[in-house]
Amino acid sequence: MALAQLNNVRIAGLTTCAPGRVVSNLDCAPEKLQERERLVRNIGIQTRRVCEEGIVFSDLALVAAEKLIAGLNWQKSDIEALIVVTQSPDYPIPATAIILQDKLGLSHATIAFDINLGCSGYAYGLFALGSMLSAHGIKRGIMLVGDKSSNPLSLDNGLLSLFGDAATATALEFDTTAAPMYFNMGSDGSGHRAIIIEAGGQRVPIQPHHLERLPGADGIARKGTDVILDGPSILNFSIREVPPSITALVESSPFKLEDIDYFVLHQANRMINETIRKKLGLAVEKVPMSLQDFGNTSSASIPVTITSQLKQALESGPKRLLLSGFGVGLSWASCIVEMDKAFLPELIEL
Amino acid sequence: MDTISEFIEKFNSAVDFQEQVDVTADTELASLPEWDSLAALGVIVMFDMEYQKTITGNHLKNCSTINDLYQLTQ
Numbered sequence: 018m019a020l021a022q023l024n025n026v027r028i029a030g031l032t033t034c035a036p037g038r039v040v041s042n043l044d045c046a047p048e049k050l051q052e053r054e055r056l057v058r059n060i061g062i063q064t065r066r067v068c069e070e071g072i073v074f075s076d077l078a079l080v081a082a083e084k085l086i087a088g089l090n091w092q093k094s095d096i097e098a099l100i101v102v103t104q105s106p107d108y109p110i111p112a113t114a115i116i117l118q119d120k121l122g123l124s125h126a127t128i129a130f131d132i133n134l135g136c137s138g139y140a141y142g143l144f145a146l147g148s149m150l151s152a153h154g155i156k157r158g159i160m161l162v163g164d165k166s167s168n169p170l171s172l173d174n175g176l177l178s179l180f181g182d183a184a185t186a187t188a189l190e191f192d193t194t195a196a197p198m199y200f201n202m203g204s205d206g207s208g209h210r211a212i213i214i215e216a217g218g219q220r221v222p223i224q225p226h227h228l229e230r231l232p233g234a235d236g237i238a239r240k241g242t243d244v245i246l247d248g249p250s251i252l253n254f255s256i257r258e259v260p261p262s263i264t265a266l267v268e269s270s271p272f273k274l275e276d277i278d279y280f281v282l283h284q285a286n287r288m289i290n291e292t293i294r295k296k297l298g299l300a301v302e303k304v305p306m307s308l309q310d311f312g313n314t315s316s317a318s319i320p321v322t323i324t325s326q327l328k329q330a331l332e333s334g335p336k337r338l339l340l341s342g343f344g345v346g347l348s349w350a351s352c353i354v355e356m357d358k359a360f361l362p363e364l365i366e367l
Numbered sequence: 368m369d370t371i372s373e374f375i376e377k378f379n380s381a382v383d384f385q386e387q388v389d390v391t392a393d394t395e396l397a398s399l400p401e402w403d404s405l406a407a408l409g410v411i412v413m414f415d416m417e418y419q420k421t422i423t424g425n426h427l428k429n430c431s432t433i434n435d436l437y438q439l440t441q
Contacts, residue, residue, distance in 0.1 A: 051385045052385075054385065055383060055384075055385050055401070055405065056405060058383065059383055059405055059408070059409065060405070175404060175405070247424065248404050248407065248408055248424075249404075249407055249408065249411055249423055249424035249427070250423070250424065252408050252411050252412070253411060253421055253423060256412070256415055257421065286408075288408055288409070288412055292412050292415065292416065295416065
């Protein structure tokens with residue numbers, strides 16, 4: 018358990034860009050409808066945003082970044098760091114952050130690199146970028162977070178209805194009056210097979226058969242480049258690790274659970290989040306969800322929830338949020354942050 | 368400790384089958400048309416919340432009947 022505190026870092030703004038194309042999980046062949054209704058009821062995902070052909074994560078991220086920079090009235094030359102948290106890079110190499118440094122017209126003096134994390138990525142990204150600012154170094158930085166995980170051609174009926182696409186941009190600035198941020202982070206690589214794409218790296222170089230849909234041990238036909246989810250392992254990990262890590266985070270801070278205005282959990286599965294909510298004894302109103310409208314948007318799910326569910330609440334005054342992301346890796350990261358007068362526009366569609 | 372019929376009631380609620388099926392201690396899980404990965408997740412949550420027990424995908428694979436599942440609560 019890695020507990021840490023960051024001082025002097027303020028969230029100046031947050032934008033979310035998602036595809037305009039809305040896909041309903043109930044839009045399917047009539048014989049599949051009953052099965053889908055049960056899936057929607059239990060997993061909680063009714064609609065998802067899916068990229069048009071040819072649009073990738075970094076396209077959404079670019080739009081989110083431009084809107085953020087313009088809304089804050091920041092000079093591009095003042096932005097000293099651009100961190101991209103994604104598992105859907107433009108290319109295996111080089112890092113997407115560097116490509117976006119160029120597309121955004123940021124200076125050559127920009128720190129730019131990618132972080133390869135999914136579900137836990139938002140809080141980890143805040144910690145990484147925030148650490149650069151906190152130590153009186155960088156003054157302004159932007160974090161782009163999200164994935165294009167939708168897989169419209171999948172034959173995995175469960176998987177088909179889970180993932181949505183989104184990119185978010187978060188602006189951090191050095192500010193000595195900012196409320197401290199508190200973090201609790203963890204990793205467990207023994208669970209690396211719980212969420213995995215096997216082919217395409219060094220362990221399993223791509224072979225022609227990886228591009229064909231072949232049945233796996235579970236009978237589901239998928240390509241070697243498709244993600245495999247071990248539902249029971251992910252569920253057990255989430256309900257076992259997340260409640261105590263949130264409790265430990267709160268205990269390490271000056272606050273109590275009641276002092277947190279909203280708990281924004283990674284949006285993967287309503288069953289998981291409801292179980293975590295009940296274990297922590299949290300009121301439903303304090304645990305907003307975006308899952309029903311956007312599906313699982315990977316590392317973007319926390320900021321997507323903030324944009325889509327908390328905009329009004331945040332406009333009415335400063336709020337203390339506990340963010341908690343958990344999943345692929347296995348990896349988890351929670352943080353307590355305050356948002357006060359941050360630039361937070363409506364959802365942008367591409 | 369729950370009786371088998373109390374357990375079956377919780378099981379039915381957890382798996383949320385669309386088509387109601389009469390479930391007894393001897394019912395074979397494989398014979399239930401909606402005994403799928405979604406039902407498995409529901410049962411895992413049920414074991415955690417109602418019985419404070421962690422059951423894994425492997426536990427479920429090794430259960431043939433409702434009674435086998437019930438035994439895991441003991």
